[in-house]
Amino acid sequence: MFSNGGPKQLGRREFLGALAVGGASAAGQAAPPLATSLPEPMARPGGADLAYGLPAPEEAHVERALSMTAGFPVWRTPLQRQRGVITPSGLHFAVHHNGVPEIDPRRHVLLLHGLVNQPLRFDLERLLRYPMVSRVHFLECAGNSAANALSPTALDQTLGEIAGEVSCSEWTGVPLSYLLREAGLKDTAQWVVAEGADGGSHSRSLPLKALLEDGMVALFQNGERLRPSQGYPMRLFMPGWEGNVNIKWLHRLEVTDAPAYTKDESGLYTQVLADGGIERFAFHMEVxxxxxxxxxxxxxxxxxxxxxxxxxxxxxxxxxxxxxxxxxxxxxxxxxxxxxxxxxxxxxxxxxxxxxxxxxxxxxxxxxxxxxxxxxxxxxxxxxxxxxxxxxxxxxxxxxxxxxxxxxxxxx
Amino acid sequence: MFSNGGPKQLGRREFLGALAVGGASAAGQAAPPLATSLPEPMARPGGADLAYGLPAPEEAHVERALSMTAGFPVWRTPLQRQRGVITPSGLHFAVHHNGVPEIDPRRHVLLLHGLVNQPLRFDLERLLRYPMVSRVHFLECAGNSAANALSPTALDQTLGEIAGEVSCSEWTGVPLSYLLREAGLKDTAQWVVAEGADGGSHSRSLPLKALLEDGMVALFQNGERLRPSQGYPMRLFMPGWEGNVNIKWLHRLEVTDAPAYTKDESGLYTQVLADGGIERFAFHMEVxxxxxxxxxxxxxxxxxxxxxxxxxxxxxxxxxxxxxxxxxxxxxxxxxxxxxxxxxxxxxxxxxxxxxxxxxxxxxxxxxxxxxxxxxxxxxxxxxxxxxxxxxxxxxxxxxxxxxxxxxxxxx
CATH class of the missing domain: 2.60.40.650 (Immunoglobulin-like)
Incomplete structure (x- = not known):
């Protein structure tokens, strides 16, 4: 039935058979007579709960793996411990070019300006009034699995260490099209330069057309407000695009007629091809x-x-x-x-x-x-x-x- | 257009119009000239991140509401703060009849016995070997919104306080059918009595047929291991059924030919009808x-x-x-x-x-x-x-x- 140890697809019947073949050692173990003593936790009252729950202390080893890459900290999701498709927010990957800024949500403002009829500013209270959409999407760093690309020999690491710069969440926020159309776009509008309120003003240029279709100012992740590591109180979100264009701590959107060629897009996030060509503004993460x-x-x-x-x-x-x-x-x-x-x-x-x-x-x-x-x-x-x-x-x-x-x- | 303040459905065009009607006060505010000084967080390097991320300190007020109901603590999800459909695990509702037991996952064992051909026991390592499924499902306490049912006047409370005994997660675990069929069911098998390893041995009787169709031994919630408050290291999960049958800290499944009429099902979770009739084993939560x-x-x-x-x-x-x-x-x-x-x-x-x-x-x-x-x-x-x-x-x-x-x- 499994003569080659091959990848033969098993029906339920065969799967159960497979378990039975191995007997007690491959499947559930035959039970001894019922113990006369109950499991120890049943002999005493249980403890208290928390207003905001946390994982079991026994699972404290399940955390993000930290490494310094290209001079900045990279926190990788332990994908080898994830089941299902939702990544817990506490384990979502993060790459911090300029650390995690402390932002007072009551003072934070998003400015929308440039080639628009009416520049606008949005504080949080105002943004929360807009219609919102929720979507489950992965987010992946452009540089995920870099060691596999660069190391001449395969590094003996966990999956999270190798390829943990990708996670998946339910993101909720305001479609960017609402804000852009409210400001009114001038005929020459083609690009949007998005900037974060971090110490290095991380910024990227994005095609306006795509932002109108799919862009979102994300305010919530997995049902609660964004966490500081993910851009609290707001970030840009573009489904399927490389992580670094999903500008965290978003504070400025400037509508332009051309890309700004910011430091973050002309340097690290441009790819050189084997034939000497250059892959610039290659936003989509591949299959x-x-x-x-x-x-x-x-x-x-x-x-x-x-x-x-x-x-x-x-x-x-x-x-x-x-x-x-x-x-x-x-x-x-x-x-x-x-x-x-x-x-x-x-x-x-x-x-x-x-x-x-x-x-x-x-x-x-x-x-x-x-x-x-x-x-x-x-x-x-x-x-x-x-x-x-x-x-x-x-x-x-x-x-x-x-x-x-x-x-x-x-x-x- | 909104002459009656009525619930007229708005198209995108009308919605944007609606915003524009209110002008600067209803929509994004007109932006002043660009400030010459940058937002303060941009003037300094950012801080460090954590191996297991947490919400922003400014969101510390977003927590579960605690009340003592029928003598035990009830922690309610602040639904009025949730966006999207996934409830963060830290905010999932919990009702603790006997507190939260501390369970050593290396010693915890699930016993499957009764009307089976071969009683079986499963430790965690073994269960983690089985094929798993993941499903997004709500979970609701039978007593959710009880105050609305009982109080003669409507209590002035938040939504979470009123109806927060319901949450929604991605649950991952082993279909119960695999375990039951592996043990082999005797012809007289009709019910399963599930028992938790808490101090009060919370237990319920469930129809075998439904468990074979839909039952799961859940090991993960929202991508990570169950939290103590949700039954770590394992719980029974029956999609759409009242919360208390989803036995937490599951340690025993006994296959029987009749319900056990446990204290937890003959008392609190049986409903009396206006005509004097009794609604027993009414498992499904309604629309x-x-x-x-x-x-x-x-x-x-x-x-x-x-x-x-x-x-x-x-x-x-x-x-x-x-x-x-x-x-x-x-x-x-x-x-x-x-x-x-x-x-x-x-x-x-x-x-x-x-x-x-x-x-x-x-x-x-x-x-x-x-x-x-x-x-x-x-x-x-x-x-x-x-x-x-x-x-x-x-x-x-x-x-x-x-x-x-x-x-x-x-x-x-």
Missing amino acids: KSVITHPSGQQRLHEPHGFYEISGLAWSGRGRIARVDVSVDGGRSWTPAQLHAPVLDRAFTRFTLPWQWRGHRAELMSRATDEQGRTQPLRSEWKRRYAMHSFNHYNAVQAWRVQVDGRVENLYA | KSVITHPSGQQRLHEPHGFYEISGLAWSGRGRIARVDVSVDGGRSWTPAQLHAPVLDRAFTRFTLPWQWRGHRAELMSRATDEQGRTQPLRSEWKRRYAMHSFNHYNAVQAWRVQVDGRVENLYA
């Missing part, structure tokens, strides 16, 4: 996927056991159409199950049942979006970009399962 | 809705201004099909916009644009689910149940907007 379970530095404790392969896929250009999974280093591929709801520019969870037989295995996932775009192999991605380029890395992530069950990062 | 903005104790500061009426609707029996809103105390109704995705047994956000003209207004929402069930008026609900009954209260919630803009709870 990508990662297997979260099993993944780097996890360990499969039981050979000849059932494991569910589970992962996340996303695309900045629409919905995920399919994810194929290989457990033999790419020689054969099996379509994974996509879990509903499959939302536009959001994490989609995929799974595939797998029976591990204690052999060395190479696990890979390859996502395709509704536009038909598919992840390249690392070698293909490297051929397209210059040696030192690392932004927009979306190549297939592979994991090697060693015979002792340890899982390691692998270049496929 | 319900609340306007979150504007709602109790909020204040509309600007007469003759645009306000978006925004609210949440849900049903334990399926998807929300429509929500009608009245701003004139129920004399006329207008269909609200339902925001996608409209998910099964989950919060659905609805909105309706509204122009307030400074008059006394009575706002109401009335949800209908895909089964065609509609919320009753309070008088209709009261006719069905005995005078002292309060569980499963789902009558239309009304708010009165006073001429000074203050919003108050109102019995419609």
Whole structure:
């Protein structure tokens, strides 16, 4: 039934069979006679709760991984511990070019000016009066998975350390089109320069047309106000676009007729191609996927056991159409199950049942979006970009399962 | 255009017009010349971030409301501050019959026994090996809105205080059918008695058939492990069913041929009807809705201004099909916009644009689910149940907007 340890799709019947085959060691263990003593917590009254709840103390190790990259702190989501598609706000990735500013929400003002008929300013109280929309979207740093692009050998790290500059939340805010149309756009209006109220005035130029279609001034994340790390009290949000254009601590939108070529867009966030060309204003994050379970530095404790392969896929250009999974280093591929709801520019969870037989295995996932775009192999991605380029890395992530069950990062 | 201050649905064009009508005071304010000095936070480097992020200190007032009800603490979600449909885990409602037990996840075991071929026990490590599913669902206490049912006059409270025993999360766990079928069900199996590892061994009897269809042992909430307040390390989850059957700190499932008539189901969670009949094992929470903005104790500061009426609707029996809103105390109704995705047994956000003209207004929402069930008026609900009954209260919630803009709870 699993003669090759291959990625054969299991029906419910077969899956249950698979568990039963392993007997007590692969499935639930046969129960001993009912203990006469109750579990210890049942012998005493429970403790008090908090007005704002927190994770269990036993889960304190589940936190963001910090590293200094290009001189600034990068906090990565431990995707290898996430189930489902919503990232807890406390674990959302963050890249801070200029630290986290302390902003008094009562004094913060968003200025909308430039090529408009009537410059406008909005304080929080006023913005909260506008109609709002909520959407579940991923957010990914342009530089996510940079080490996979740059390191000549695959680094032995967790998934979060490798590719944790991506998270997914429900974002709520005011469609930017309402504010822009209220100000009135002049005929020459083509771009918008958005600026944050941080110490380095992080700023980017964005095409007006796209902002009118999809842009939002986000005020809430996962049902509560934005957190300081995510731009409190307001940020720009452009679904599917690279993280750094989603300007945090947003305080100024200037409508212009041309890009401003700010330091943040002419430098770090422009990509050099292998042929010497330059990819500028390449906003969309491409189709990508990662297997979260099993993944780097996890360990499969039981050979000849059932494991569910589970992962996340996303695309900045629409919905995920399919994810194929290989457990033999790419020689054969099996379509994974996509879990509903499959939302536009959001994490989609995929799974595939797998029976591990204690052999060395190479696990890979390859996502395709509704536009038909598919992840390249690392070698293909490297051929397209210059040696030192690392932004927009979306190549297939592979994991090697060693015979002792340890899982390691692998270049496929 | 708004001659009656009525609930006329506004197109985008009209909405923008509405803003413009109010001029600088109703919409964004005309901007003064650009200040020569930058916002103060831009003049200094930003601060550090945390490995596990928290809300802004300025939002510390957004917390759960605590009250002692029937002798135990009830923590209510401040729904009047929630946008979107996901409730932050820190603000999820909780009712603690026996406090919050401290459970060591390495020692916690789930026992599955009774009318099965092979009793089984599952520790956490083992459960985490099973295939998992994730679903966005609301969870509501049977006694939510009890004060509206019992108090002879409408209490002047916030929405959270009135009806905050309901929240919505993405729940992830192992379908119970996998575990039950693995144990093997005897022919006489009809019910399952689920018991928590809390000091009062909270327990309920549930029909086996429903558990096989929809039941889950939930291990994750909103992407991270369950919090202590929500049953860490595991709870039973039955979508759309009253909160107390979703046994927290789940440690035992006993398959039986009949209900156990536990103290928790023969007492508090049985409803007495007006005709003397008894509603027992009435698990489904009914179709319900609340306007979150504007709602109790909020204040509309600007007469003759645009306000978006925004609210949440849900049903334990399926998807929300429509929500009608009245701003004139129920004399006329207008269909609200339902925001996608409209998910099964989950919060659905609805909105309706509204122009307030400074008059006394009575706002109401009335949800209908895909089964065609509609919320009753309070008088209709009261006719069905005995005078002292309060569980499963789902009558239309009304708010009165006073001429000074203050919003108050109102019995419609």
